[in-house]
Amino acid sequence: MEAYYTKEHEWVKIKEGIASVGITDYAAHQLGDVTFVELPQVGKSVKQFEVLCAIESVKAASDIYAPVSGKVTNVNEALNDAPEIVNESAEDSGWMALIELTDPSEVKNLMNREQYDDYLRGLA
Amino acid sequence: MEELKNTPLVDEHIRLKALMAPFGGWNMPIQYEGILAEHRWCREQAALFDICHMGEFLFRGDIVAAGLEEVFTFSVLSIPVGRSRYGFLLNDNGGIIDDLIVFRLAEDEAMVVVNAATIDNDFAVISSRLKGGEFRNVSAATGKLDLQGPLSREVLVEKFGAAIGDIPYFKFIRTTILGVAATVSRTGYTGELGYEIFLPADKVRELWELLLADQRVKPAGLGARDVLRLEVGYSLYGSDIDEATTPLEAGLESFVNFDKEFVGKKALLKQKQEGLTRLKAAFRVGSRRSPRHHYEICFEGETVGTVTSGVFSPMLGCGIGLGYLRPEVAAIGAPLTIRHDKVSMEATVVELPFYNGGSLRS
Numbered sequence: 001m002e003a004y005y006t007k008e009h010e011w012v013k014i015k016e017g018i019a020s021v022g023i024t025d026y027a028a029h030q031l032g033d034v035t036f037v038e039l040p041q042v043g044k045s046v047k048q049f050e051v052l053c054a055i056e057s058v059k060a061a062s063d064i065y066a067p068v069s070g071k072v073t074n075v076n077e078a079l080n081d082a083p084e085i086v087n088e089s090a091e092d093s094g095w096m097a098l099i100e101l102t103d104p105s106e107v108k109n110l111m112n113r114e115q116y117d118d119y120l121r122g123l124a
Numbered sequence: 125m126e127e128l129k130n131t132p133l134v135d136e137h138i139r140l141k142a143l144m145a146p147f148g149g150w151n152m153p154i155q156y157e158g159i160l161a162e163h164r165w166c167r168e169q170a171a172l173f174d175i176c177h178m179g180e181f182l183f184r185g186d187i188v189a190a191g192l193e194e195v196f197t198f199s200v201l202s203i204p205v206g207r208s209r210y211g212f213l214l215n216d217n218g219g220i221i222d223d224l225i226v227f228r229l230a231e232d233e234a235m236v237v238v239n240a241a242t243i244d245n246d247f248a249v250i251s252s253r254l255k256g257g258e259f260r261n262v263s264a265a266t267g268k269l270d271l272q273g274p275l276s277r278e279v280l281v282e283k284f285g286a287a288i289g290d291i292p293y294f295k296f297i298r299t300t301i302l303g304v305a306a307t308v309s310r311t312g313y314t315g316e317l318g319y320e321i322f323l324p325a326d327k328v329r330e331l332w333e334l335l336l337a338d339q340r341v342k343p344a345g346l347g348a349r350d351v352l353r354l355e356v357g358y359s360l361y362g363s364d365i366d367e368a369t370t371p372l373e374a375g376l377e378s379f380v381n382f383d384k385e386f387v388g389k390k391a392l393l394k395q396k397q398e399g400l401t402r403l404k405a406a407f408r409v410g411s412r413r414s415p416r417h418h419y420e421i422c423f424e425g426e427t428v429g430t431v432t433s434g435v436f437s438p439m440l441g442c443g444i445g446l447g448y449l450r451p452e453v454a455a456i457g458a459p460l461t462i463r464h465d466k467v468s469m470e471a472t473v474v475e476l477p478f479y480n481g482g483s484l485r486s
Contacts, residue, residue, distance in 0.1 A: 033160040035436035036412035054467070056414055058159045058347065058436060061467060083412065084160075 004110035028090035131176035148241030162348035171344035179243035185257020214388030267328030272318030315356030315482035357476030409443030
């Protein structure tokens with residue numbers, strides 16, 4: 001499965017035209033304890049880098065941006081009652097939405113893991 | 125900007141990898157392990173807070189002759205020796221210069237414990253109001269650690285003797301800890317059974333290490349402290365109360381004794397007569413969203429106030445907050461909307477405290 005990353009610290013994993021989306025371990029650590037995830041509506045259409053949904057921690061409220069354009073086909077409802085999953089497993093169980101891709105070529109605007117790790121080193 | 129001050133424990137906080145941030149002019153630990161974990165540890169076990177930034181003043185002399193009786197909103201003379209009392213230092217307009225606790229150490233001795241950011245101003249104001257007696261700022265030489273949580277009593281009794289176990293709420297004892305004179309007070313800022321320990325600043329590190337060596341004790345930062353205090357509805361000076369706010373507006377009239385003279389009394393009586401234009405209200409959000417400082421409070425589409433404190437309450441599983449409203453919309457049960465940018469949350473005015481299940485009086 002291919003994984004890509006944004007400068008705003010979202011990840012996207014693409015499999016057969018469906019993208020799963022979440023925030024990176026780095027982002028979850030920066031936010032601190034996550035207390036609320038506002039999941040997007042299923043059926044919502046989003047454009048790449050537009051606001052997808054929102055997240056709140058004890059420290060701050062932030063937007064989460066769509067790493068790719070498409071239609072939201074599913075959301076991780078487990079986060080409604082247990083948003084702490086994002087802290088425990090940001091890049092796996094803490095996924096937030098599935099997006100049906102409209103333009104697979106958009107990944108050229110994203111970083112691969114190696115590039116993202118370099119990007120993080122630049123922030124340190 | 126003035127340089128941040130460090131407590132005697134700054135190296136310990138850094139060693140524990142605390143997230144440090146400025147608070148009231150001090151470089152303070154906000155969190156160690158995480159705010160929610162530290163909050164929970166305090167509600168269930170015993171959490172240790174470095175509170176060395178707060179200020180302590182000592183008064184010695186004739187309380188009445190020196191005019192100390194008229195400095196605060198409560199009577200110092202009527203505090204029995206061995207007890208402490210919470211109240212306010214007001215300006216002429218009735219605005220709150222600080223909220224503080226006075227400890228009656230002896231017939232002619234009192235300790236005043238004040239907020240960190242207000243130490244210098246408080247000391248100047250109180251000094252200017254005194255007509256006699258000896259008044260000293262001992263903040264730098266005084267260390268303060270708070271041990272708070274249901275297990276705090278058994279921890280301290282095991283380490284320092286049974287006398288600590290018998291201290292009732294808002295009483296204190298003067299005792300010997302680590303070979304030096306210390307004051308142990310059954311007070312705190314968390315809603316849990318807990319103690320504030322005052323001892324010489326150069327002994328703080330030894331006490332910190334001794335307490336943290338106990339498995340029941342973990343360090344907690346100001347982040348957890350803020351959640352803990354808001355859950356039980358305590359005001360934070362500089363956020364919920366300040367010089368432009370009176371105790372009446374803050375709903376804290378019970379800490380004002382109108383049967384005696386004090387600076388600001390005239391203004392408060394006038395305000396009582398004319399009625400309040402704003403009143404502090406507590407509200408509970410209908411979701412896990414957190415209200416935050418400066419968010420707008422709306423009632424029936426109209427802005428009626430701003431949030432002064434807001435957090436996610438782990439005990440209630442929802443957002444909670446304080447803010448000032450026009451009195452007519454501050455009624456229990458009133459529906460509010462909290463707004464900021466595109467964030468919007470429904471809330472309801474509720475009674476304080478938000479959370480009443482703590483071990484405070486156990």
